[in-house]
Amino acid sequence: MTEIESRLVFGNCLIPTTLSITFEESHFVYSTKPAVCTLDRFMHFVKCKAENVKVMLAPSLKYTGE
Structure with missing residues (x-):
């Protein structure tokens, strides 16, 4: 089985x-x-079924500031 x-x-x-969503x-x-x-112009919809979901908020390395 390939993951x-x-x-x-x-x-x-x-x-x-x-x-980041994995x-x-x-x-x-x-x-x-x-x-x-x-x-x-449009409303966008995404419906999803997924397994083993990981959601992360990480610091943006190239953030230039205000």
């Missing part, structure tokens, strides 16, 4: 922390629909 670990990472140099077996469904607010 494949996946990771999603959200962050940049303007945010002091980086969000998981094994997973299934995602992504969809959009028209936005409620006129300033937006």
